[in-house]
Amino acid sequence: xxxxxxxxxxxxxxxxxxxxxxxxxxxxxxxxxxxxxxxxxxxxxxxxxxxxxxxxxxxxxxxxxxxxxxxxxxxxxxxxxxxxxxxxxxxxxxxxxxxxxxxxxxxxxxxxxxxxxxxxxxxxxxxxxxxxxxxxxxxx
Numbered sequence: 001x002x003x004x005x006x007x008x009x010x011x012x013x014x015x016x017x018x019x020x021x022x023x024x025x026x027x028x029x030x031x032x033x034x035x036x037x038x039x040x041x042x043x044x045x046x047x048x049x050x051x052x053x054x055x056x057x058x059x060x061x062x063x064x065x066x067x068x069x070x071x072x073x074x075x076x077x078x079x080x081x082x083x084x085x086x087x088x089x090x091x092x093x094x095x096x097x098x099x100x101x102x103x104x105x106x107x108x109x110x111x112x113x114x115x116x117x118x119x120x121x122x123x124x125x126x127x128x129x130x131x132x133x134x135x136x137x138x139x140x
Contacts, residue, residue: 040132043125046128075128
């Protein structure tokens with residue numbers, strides 16, 4: 001069991017570092033540059049980045065929540081912390097969770113999951129929007 005826990009921790013750490021460097025370190029900034037003339041550049045960067053993250057992680061819907069699969073919370077953490085350390089830590093903890101270790105745990109109640117996490121996702125989008133709006137006002 002100790003060897004398996006170490007292996008899973010290393011895999012989770014690898015995924016956390018590599019995926020966050022790619023998605024929040026490179027792609028988020030690429031979306032930010034692409035939408036830099038847009039009034040809501042952070043919102044569009046977050047949504048675009050999260051869509052790509054979600055598409056890459058569609059298989060994860062069998063063993064983790066929609067909110068974690070979409071990755072919007074990671075974009076939110078990236079904006080709030082202005083870095084990727086907390087994104088890496090959160091991603092590691094998500095991948096090191098018992099649900100991931102036991103891949104036979106699926107969620108057959110997707111409508112229940114969506115009804116719970118749908119409002120959370122909308123709340124995160126609203127927070128990013130408001131943060132973006134406040135940032136734009138402060139730059140005027």
